[in-house]
Amino acid sequence: MTTDNDAWDEESLIQAAQRGNLDAFNELILHYQSRVYNLAYHIMHDPAAADDATQEAFISAYRAIKRFRGGSFRAWLLRIVTNACYDELRRRKRRPKVSWEEFGDLEEEANPHLVDSGPKPEDSVQQQELRDLLERTIAQLPDHQRTTLVLVDRMGLSYEEAAEAMGVALGTVKSRLARARNEMQALLQKEPELLPTRYRL
Amino acid sequence: MTQKRWSTTEISAYLDGALTPRDQTALDTQLRQDPALQRRVEEMQEVVALVRAVPLRQSPRNYLLSPAMVSEPKPQPKARRTPLLLMRLATSLVALAFVVTFGINVLQNSNLLRGAMAPMAVQSDAQPEAEAVPESAYDTLAEDETAMVMTERQAPEPLTAQAVEEPVELAAPPLPEELAERVEAGEVLGMGGPIEEDEAVSPENRLAESPEEVAVAAIEAEEESAVETMLIPAEEPEESPPPAEGMLSETEVESPSTQALKRGPTPPSVWITIGLGLATAVLAAITIWLSRRNTG
Numbered sequence: 001m002t003t004d005n006d007a008w009d010e011e012s013l014i015q016a017a018q019r020g021n022l023d024a025f026n027e028l029i030l031h032y033q034s035r036v037y038n039l040a041y042h043i044m045h046d047p048a049a050a051d052d053a054t055q056e057a058f059i060s061a062y063r064a065i066k067r068f069r070g071g072s073f074r075a076w077l078l079r080i081v082t083n084a085c086y087d088e089l090r091r092r093k094r095r096p097k098v099s100w101e102e103f104g105d106l107e108e109e110a111n112p113h114l115v116d117s118g119p120k121p122e123d124s125v126q127q128q129e130l131r132d133l134l135e136r137t138i139a140q141l142p143d144h145q146r147t148t149l150v151l152v153d154r155m156g157l158s159y160e161e162a163a164e165a166m167g168v169a170l171g172t173v174k175s176r177l178a179r180a181r182n183e184m185q186a187l188l189q190k191e192p193e194l195l196p197t198r199y200r201l
Numbered sequence: 202m203t204q205k206r207w208s209t210t211e212i213s214a215y216l217d218g219a220l221t222p223r224d225q226t227a228l229d230t231q232l233r234q235d236p237a238l239q240r241r242v243e244e245m246q247e248v249v250a251l252v253r254a255v256p257l258r259q260s261p262r263n264y265l266l267s268p269a270m271v272s273e274p275k276p277q278p279k280a281r282r283t284p285l286l287l288m289r290l291a292t293s294l295v296a297l298a299f300v301v302t303f304g305i306n307v308l309q310n311s312n313l314l315r316g317a318m319a320p321m322a323v324q325s326d327a328q329p330e331a332e333a334v335p336e337s338a339y340d341t342l343a344e345d346e347t348a349m350v351m352t353e354r355q356a357p358e359p360l361t362a363q364a365v366e367e368p369v370e371l372a373a374p375p376l377p378e379e380l381a382e383r384v385e386a387g388e389v390l391g392m393g394g395p396i397e398e399d400e401a402v403s404p405e406n407r408l409a410e411s412p413e414e415v416a417v418a419a420i421e422a423e424e425e426s427a428v429e430t431m432l433i434p435a436e437e438p439e440e441s442p443p444p445a446e447g448m449l450s451e452t453e454v455e456s457p458s459t460q461a462l463k464r465g466p467t468p469p470s471v472w473i474t475i476g477l478g479l480a481t482a483v484l485a486a487i488t489i490w491l492s493r494r495n496t497g
Contacts, residue, residue, distance in 0.1 A: 022271065029263075029266065030263065033260045034257055038257040041258055054264055058264045058266060059270055062271045127255065130251075152217075153249055174210050175210050179209070179210075181209075181248050181249060185244055185245060185248045188251070
């Protein structure tokens with residue numbers, strides 16, 4: 001898995017991908033796929049749907065990369081996946097809901113191409129529980145607040161990048177993020193016993 | 202010194218360093234003096250720390266793309282649909298035109314028949330006399346020189362007296378004998394030899410005859426006017442019925458209007474209707490073929 005290091009040259013990879021170099025674009029995919037998948041997961045609340053949306057987003061991004069005019073590639077890419085997820089959610093609202101629980105958690109599937117960079121086994125259980133709690137709480141937020149919170153606090157985007165990714169004004173990002181954080185605080189205070197001691201509010 | 206009431210948005214932005222330098226300094230100053238503000242900021246700070254601390258989920262697989270995955274969808278289906286849509290449109294339009302022209306033709310024919318039925322209705326009152334005097338048809342045709350020439354050319358055998366006697370049997374008693382006499386005298390068309398029209402047909406000659414002939418002359422005049430309106434021009438002699446016996450029998454069996462319809466030149470509207478019908482069939486067949494090819 002590609003990591004942020006000195007060899008990482010996003011600009012060159014983008015230019016190569018714009019010339020049709022699929023290998024260069026695959027390098028970009030390896031770098032961003034975790035963030036793209038997590039954003040899709042938070043929006044969709046569904047591992048399988050997030051998996052499909054991530055794949056579709058990368059295909060759409062490759063076909064559209066010649067129209068990328070510079071700026072934050074991360075924000076541009078996350079905007080594509082955000083739109084793909086919202087489109088899918090709109091389609092789902094028009095169709096009968098299907099329970100994806102029976103399909104299990106895709107994350108548990110073996111993936112020999114991924115290097116295990118996760119925490120140690122003793123930390124894994126606690127972090128898994130904390131992540132489940134956090135994801136459940138985030139899932140209770142309104143759509144736009146949730147997306148803003150995930151983009152800024154989970155993906156690490158700046159306000160400007162988040163505004164670009166969502167196609168809204170900077171002030172909108174600030175207000176949505178503040179409301180999301182306030183709502184998260186209220187929700188987490190309802191079940192403080194589930195939080196680790198250092199995170200109890 | 203009055204303390205400002207900071208909004209949640211400002212506190213959230215303060216945590217990210219997104220306030221203006223002036224507001225950032227003012228909130229920093231107030232934070233040191235305001236425990237309530239301190240608590241609000243700390244609570245939100247803990248939430249942000251929690252959200253940021255939990256690692257992201259690992260993607261369940263790699264999303265590497267292959268050339269087949271990113272190949273542009275073929276626009277062929279769209280291109281193939283265009284001629285199909287055009288063919289459907291053309292077929293619909295031609296079919297509509299066919300229906301319209303067909304309807305117009307039907308209306309025209311019905312009007313023609315209705316017009317022809319009017320003299321026939323008048324004629325029906327004097328039906329016995331008309332049937333009794335078949336020579337009226339010959340007299341009418343005799344008015345048309347071309348038709349007469351055609352009749353003479355295609356009638357090698359003259360009409361026999363027996364053939365004329367058949368309708369005479371249906372007629373009133375006094376007329377057959379006179380008719381037979383006139384037939385023998387060659388006054389009736391198709392009886393062989395040239396017809397001296399002036400003598401045979403002129404009304405003056407008839408007026409000099411008996412009152413029955415006066416009535417016959419009146420019927421003849423009506424029939425003449427009716428037949429003239431529908432009588433076939435002599436441009437198509439091959440479509441004309443055979444003279445003598447054949448013509449006589451048709452006159453007996455069919456009305457003049459039916460004869461006119463049968464013998465008349467096909468109007469252009471009929472040909473147009475036929476053409477549109479054929480075009481509709483061809484276009485429909487092509488459209489069906491295109492549709493099956495696309496779905497297949």
